[in-house]
Amino acid sequence: MKTPYLTEREIDLELLIERVESADRGAVVTFLGTVRNHHAGREVERLEYSAYGPMAEIECERIRLEAEQQWGAAVALEHRVGALGIGDVSVAIAAAAPHRDAAFAACRHVIEQLKRRVPIWKREHFADGTVEWVDPTNELKTEEED
Amino acid sequence: MKTPYLTEREIDLELLIERVESADRGAVVTFLGTVRNHHAGREVERLEYSAYGPMAEIECERIRLEAEQQWGAAVALEHRVGALGIGDVSVAIAAAAPHRDAAFAACRHVIEQLKRRVPIWKREHFADGTVEWVDPTNELKTEEED
């Protein structure tokens, strides 16, 4: 049975590494994304991640396969959903390959594509009490445009 | 007291990560080098790493500071010396930064410069019983040139 890519539990990087390492892969590159205590100059207290689960699983699987096919790397990844505190790991990726160029490239591909394509969202709880969905595109129309 | 960069004990990646992570660094990139079971088409059984210890410590410190100054990253690294088996971790690097570009670049800088500059050598024990120092430059003169 496939391990899901989304998890509500703490991510264990060592387990991801164990899933990709092997005797013929001499390089393992990992990426950890952790919750920072500030965003756009404002103090953050905690975060909530939510996902469109079934689609996120499919998209993570696609991205993993791309990395494996393009660089011959073995890749494992997990993204946390639910409530996270400062310093908690939100995403972890492990990429193993015979040589380090491929391991670095595969790991980088996965985080870039994950941020671009996987339907996951985050809501920031700021120290001033406000709560906001992170949306760099600021896409919603204003009430006046209604 | 500074933690040494060379160690005869098993490397604990989690400890390196703990040394670099902080609430304002949202990205941690790590590199693990592990002992592969083959080299240049031949089957390897085990390895020995040796170092010019005092100089290796100085050079690792320089490389760490370069990465910290150039990318504002926090970096920790360890290199194993002594006897290693297949799959054992020979080198581990953790680089943490506010954003992932800097964390990736700092981690990559450290492994590239370490391989280029730090006085560490390895001797491979092949399955056919031969033992060879790894020397991609094949620099020694032949006996005939004596």
Next chain:
Amino acid sequence: MAEKLTLTVRFLARYAELLGTESATVTLSSPASVGDVLGVLRGTFPGARRLPDRPLCALNLSQVDLATPVAEGDELALLPPVAGG
């Protein structure tokens, strides 16, 4: 009388707050496109009028554009700009 089709629409993350619900059942005349479903939503939910003209849409878990036809029993999801990682 034109044939009708019924599908489920899911509103994710911020869009669920905007529309006040996480999902809706929409019935409209067949044939219909994703864009037609959005038109019905804008007429039904006041919050839907704040949606961008071309929100990210997934039909049965695959990304589609507004011209894609919808069918009976489909699941259409409206996705805000993603922000994982």
Next chain:
Amino acid sequence: MAEKLTLTVRFLARYAELLGTESATVTLSSPASVGDVLGVLRGTFPGARRLPDRPLCALNLSQVDLATPVAEGDELALLPPVAGG
């Protein structure tokens, strides 16, 4: 009679095997350079004749070239091409 200086030379990794020892004490006339020390070694240790013309050298833990002068009490290390990682 010229003044003499004495320094320690360390042979690392493969070079220790090549020369049959991990270190040697070399005494030679002052002033002397790293290259002069190498010359003495090549005359003393048969294995040293297989060293490259310009091996990697560190004087008191800093990389130097053959023209660098050596002083009483220095530690000169001869380093094979590095292969860590």
